[in-house]
Amino acid sequence: MSAARLDLDLTLKRGALDLCVRTSLALDGITALFGPSGSGKTSLLRLVAGLEAGGAGRIAFNGAVWQESAAGTFIAPHRRGVGLVFQEARLFDHLGVEGNLRYAARRAPAGGEAPEIRWDDVIAAFDLAPLLPRRVVTLSGGERQRVAIARALLARPSLLLMDEPVSALDLARKSAILPYIAALPRRFGVPVLYVTHALDEVAHLARQMVVMGEGRIAAVGPTAGMLERLDLQPLTGRFEAGSLLEGVVEAEDRALAMLTLRLAGGHRLRLPAAGFAGTGPRPGEEVRLRVLARDVSLALAAPEGISIRNILPATVLEVAEEPGPYAELLLALAPGEGEPAAHLRARITREALGELGLAVGKPVFALIKSVSFDR
Amino acid sequence: MSDLPGLLAPFWLTLKLAALTTLVLVVIATPFAWWLAHTRLRARALVEAVVALPLVLPPTVLGFYLLLLMSPKGWLGGLWVDITGSTLTFSFTGLLVSSALYSLPFMVQPLQGAFETLGKASLEAAAMLRAGPLDRFFTVALPLALRGYVTGIVLAFAHTMGEFGVVLMVGGNIPGATRLVSIAIYEHVETLDYAGAHLLSALLLVLSFAVLAAVFLLNRRFPGAKR
Numbered sequence: 001m002s003a004a005r006l007d008l009d010l011t012l013k014r015g016a017l018d019l020c021v022r023t024s025l026a027l028d029g030i031t032a033l034f035g036p037s038g039s040g041k042t043s044l045l046r047l048v049a050g051l052e053a054g055g056a057g058r059i060a061f062n063g064a065v066w067q068e069s070a071a072g073t074f075i076a077p078h079r080r081g082v083g084l085v086f087q088e089a090r091l092f093d094h095l096g097v098e099g100n101l102r103y104a105a106r107r108a109p110a111g112g113e114a115p116e117i118r119w120d121d122v123i124a125a126f127d128l129a130p131l132l133p134r135r136v137v138t139l140s141g142g143e144r145q146r147v148a149i150a151r152a153l154l155a156r157p158s159l160l161l162m163d164e165p166v167s168a169l170d171l172a173r174k175s176a177i178l179p180y181i182a183a184l185p186r187r188f189g190v191p192v193l194y195v196t197h198a199l200d201e202v203a204h205l206a207r208q209m210v211v212m213g214e215g216r217i218a219a220v221g222p223t224a225g226m227l228e229r230l231d232l233q234p235l236t237g238r239f240e241a242g243s244l245l246e247g248v249v250e251a252e253d254r255a256l257a258m259l260t261l262r263l264a265g266g267h268r269l270r271l272p273a274a275g276f277a278g279t280g281p282r283p284g285e286e287v288r289l290r291v292l293a294r295d296v297s298l299a300l301a302a303p304e305g306i307s308i309r310n311i312l313p314a315t316v317l318e319v320a321e322e323p324g325p326y327a328e329l330l331l332a333l334a335p336g337e338g339e340p341a342a343h344l345r346a347r348i349t350r351e352a353l354g355e356l357g358l359a360v361g362k363p364v365f366a367l368i369k370s371v372s373f374d375r
Numbered sequence: 376m377s378d379l380p381g382l383l384a385p386f387w388l389t390l391k392l393a394a395l396t397t398l399v400l401v402v403i404a405t406p407f408a409w410w411l412a413h414t415r416l417r418a419r420a421l422v423e424a425v426v427a428l429p430l431v432l433p434p435t436v437l438g439f440y441l442l443l444l445m446s447p448k449g450w451l452g453g454l455w456v457d458i459t460g461s462t463l464t465f466s467f468t469g470l471l472v473s474s475a476l477y478s479l480p481f482m483v484q485p486l487q488g489a490f491e492t493l494g495k496a497s498l499e500a501a502a503m504l505r506a507g508p509l510d511r512f513f514t515v516a517l518p519l520a521l522r523g524y525v526t527g528i529v530l531a532f533a534h535t536m537g538e539f540g541v542v543l544m545v546g547g548n549i550p551g552a553t554r555l556v557s558i559a560i561y562e563h564v565e566t567l568d569y570a571g572a573h574l575l576s577a578l579l580l581v582l583s584f585a586v587l588a589a590v591f592l593l594n595r596r597f598p599g600a601k602r
Binding site (some may be wrong): 078083088094103 | 497504507518
């Protein structure tokens, strides 16, 4: 799948919102549109969909102009070929599950540039076969969203927009549905623009990240790098601060239920396999790990006789002291030969920062207390 | 009771008028109610007030103005004569026009309520599935507003069946053309023909009850009935 291109040059003023966005995005896989509430991300998504009439400027997708206010061009939303999964699913109550899906499938164009999407594939991908005869009102929140996503796909969109599709779900339902979403671009070849204010969803799903604040785009870049940028913290939030590591499962120790992972930087991590509940990655499979800053401790010398399994040599890259007890550090893991350094974020007290004399360039050992798997 | 068909003729005429009026109202009130439900113009309040007028005005007042409007000297009546060669007043067509106006709020208000409840959410969802405006209306708005339609249809039908004042002012009492059940009952009572009055009254009572009972029973089965 080659990257689709979305050109935006838009302004929208409404109430407290003063949206002004000018960018050209290469949409490949899932792109997260991230920002705190009120930052204008949902409005931007609705402008792209054509559902927001008040905006002025230009929108073009893969060269096709969807809106050009100066020329009076405004392509109606149903002619743009975009799909939109709403936060609250918006299934049609009068149609039933299969009816909802058929509604979309009947209106899908036959040929054209949009990726080919087959009924059977979608039903299988979202495990919908048992839900087909059900009435919409009998579905759980998670089931509703699965149907909503499948319905959006069946209309064969050339771009799939998602507006906080899991934010109304509880944690269990949320983690159950995220893998379906993560698989969308690979399985159906459709680029996804995903609005969220939850960093864990971004880390889990997105290859690329657009950070918005107060109606402006603050930064665009690969997710892993963006999560480490300390200057974006006011927008990405402190509590969830962490970093992403990518690696390959090298071996599985069945007796102890442990996995050995080889990170992109060449380091190895030992991790409990239990978290996978038997459905996890096999040796050879690529995984993404999320390490929260508060789960990383620092030591000046490699500690011995300690229960923590993962102790990695690193160098301090940045130090950000906060008002209050904490400071946050960005670390570069010592790179392997010819490989780029992976980064970690650590959150420690300012007291410890002072006592250990930590400053930029100082070599340390990072003690990783726990890791969560993103895929 | 020697002339049963003659006795029942006003009843069939009333049914015909009520059915046609309801049909006309479904067609007219749909875009009207849609507009009222979605417009942000301030004039909306004024239009709503005008639509609701027949609810509060004495039917004779409405009938009086309609009579002026539809008489061959009024602009609507004059236009009608120019086009068709016949007069609107004291004709079945005139009754149809009057009934439609008289029962307009009974159709518009339930539809407007249904369209407002429906909101934009489902329509936006349909647009995102490539459905155009008309497609969206017929496949999403109409089915979801079904309750409003049933309510409107029943109310408009029942209200038209029961009208008296407007009919008397505009239609008079011409057998086969404007002699409706309510007029006929009144006339039977005036001439002390209580048997005839009984027959028509009982028919109307039973029919009205049957229709309403059917609607209330059906009402539980519509989507969104638990709202």
